[in-house]
Amino acid sequence: MTRRRLLQLSGAATFRSLGSESLAAPVGAGPSEAVPPAIAELKPMTEGVSPISLDEHKARLARAQNLMAEEGLDAVLLASGTSLAYFTGAEWGSSERFFGAVLTREGEPAWVTPAFEKARALEQIRIGSDVRAWEEHESPYALVAGILRDRKAAGRIGIEETMPFVFADGMARALPAGQVASATAVTAGCRVIKDAHEIALMRRAGEITLRAHRAVFASLKEGVTQAEASRLSAEAHRRLGMPGGSLVLFGADAAFPHGTTRPQPLKAGEVVLMDGGGRLHGYSSDITRTGVFGAAPTGRQREVWDVVRRAQEAALKAARPGAECQAVDAAARTVIVDAGFGPDYRYFTHRVGHGIGMDGHEWTYLVRGNATKLRPGMCFSDEPGIYIPGEMGIRHEDVIFITEAGAEGMTKWTGSPEEPAV
DSSP, X not given: OOHHHHHHHHOSSSOOXXXXXXXXXXXXXXXTSOOOHHHHTOOOOOTTOOOOOHHHHHXXXXXXXXXXXXXXXXXXXXXXXXXXXXXXXXXXXXXXXXXXXXXXXXXXXXXXXXXXXXHHHHHHOOSOOEEXXXXXXXXXXXXXXXXXXXXXXXXXXXXXXXXXXXXXXXXXXXXXXXXXXXXXXXXXXXXXXXXXXXXXXXXXXXXXXXXHHHHHHHHOOTTOOHHXXXXXXXXXXXXXXXXXXXXXXXXXXXXXXXXOSSOOOOOTTOEXXXXXXXXXXXXXXXXXXXXXXXXXXXXXXXXXHHHHHHHHHHHHHHOOTTOBHHHHHHHHHHHHHHTTOOSTTTTSOSOSEEEOSSSSXXXXXXXXXXXXXXXXXXXXXXXXXXXXXXXXXXXXXXXXXXXXXXXXXXXXXXXXXXXXXX
16 A cells, blocks of 8 residues: 555544445454455565475574583473474474474484374474374373483483473473473574574564554544454454454553453544564564554654654664663663653553564563673564553554664554554
8 A cells, every 4th residue: 555545544644534434334344244445455465485494494403403412401392382383394283282392412303292193293294203192091201201212312301491381290200300401592592593584584474564554544433442453453464464463452541551351442532552463484573553543643642652762762772782681671761761751660561572583472581680692683572662541552563683783673663643554
């Protein structure tokens, strides 16, 4: 959509309501009813991007094996989840039944699967031919212990910090005391640095979410509920070729950073906060845009909006190789406190950012107390906010990545309270 077309739909000065005559059905209507024109016109944006290849997965496994040697781990156990997908390409939904891979310092992964799922597992397994199945009355942890014996991995066995307790506890009981250790230095150590392919996937995912935000802002009308606006975001992402959606908050409800369950119809002059994302070939986007609906922003709204924008820019400037993660949070927080929205966490109630990649939130975090040094290839959200109870909340969020020279945004940053999703 061109800027001119967006303004035709949204009003020259603000993203105003679509007139009721523009819609054949209410916003958020079912699939048999019409959707707003700004969403109906969306086309897929996924052309030209490719998933992670088999060779890339093999290279990741080799890096993991090198880190295992450095960390003194004989093996790493991966259960279903994003780390399993990162290293092997296998995507498997989490459940109470253990499915996963055993990585050792040499050779290909060995696999453990429920016996009744083995045929489906073989469709997912692209690296490794040692696949061991357990019946419903048997212990998968005994199979893992057998793999470790066969491969003479008698030392420390790493378990990722996100593994469900039931799996970690079962593994600890199946091995000698003290043999289980943290694998985070290996799993996060590999995942925290994104390569050019990963950054390209995240950049495209961000472009899709930003395009969806723009379409939803153009489709808002007075009286729409937050839930209806969220459904529009899911539909916009779907039409753009990527599963995703948004948390959408109006007015005083935007002072709840992660929302509230009460229904709230949109009124002219209210702040609209839209926080959304999706996943493209396993990689996440996360973008928040905040604007004012149906009227020119008040002086107070514009003041808060501008302070948050300056805080976001300060965080971007502070994010550079060698800087500590906590310094990025401090840079944004100083701007907000110095503008009178303090002290400390009073109005800026959360950290400034989180790692992002295959998970929407992943290690490491831009937060006070985190002395981890930034390195090129790290990716984070940059999302300061000011939340004034009973009045409004304003947050700007973009994904940034660390370069050799500093940091860059994945997508174009917010425009203005009148046009937040340019």
